[in-house]
Amino acid sequence: MPEFSYEIKKHIGVISEGSGGWTRELNLISWNGKEPKYDIRDWGPEHEKMGKGITLSAKDVKALQELFAGIEEE
DSSP states (O other), X not given: OOOOOEEEEEEEEEEEEOGGGOEEEEEEEEETTSOOEXXXXXXXXXXXXXXXXXXXXHHHHHHHHHHHHTOOOO
């Protein structure tokens, strides 16, 4: 697997907490020194391990906000 680097530029918040201290978080992350993007993924305690996640541009986040705004509670 190729090497990569990341830096959490801003911790926005915890979405949920799982067993063993893992949390699903929304963060602003710079991957491999590039422009930071919004990122949702599971993190182990102290951010020493990470699970698979999704990375979103600011444009993606705006579109997602609009979709969420259109959801009616059932």
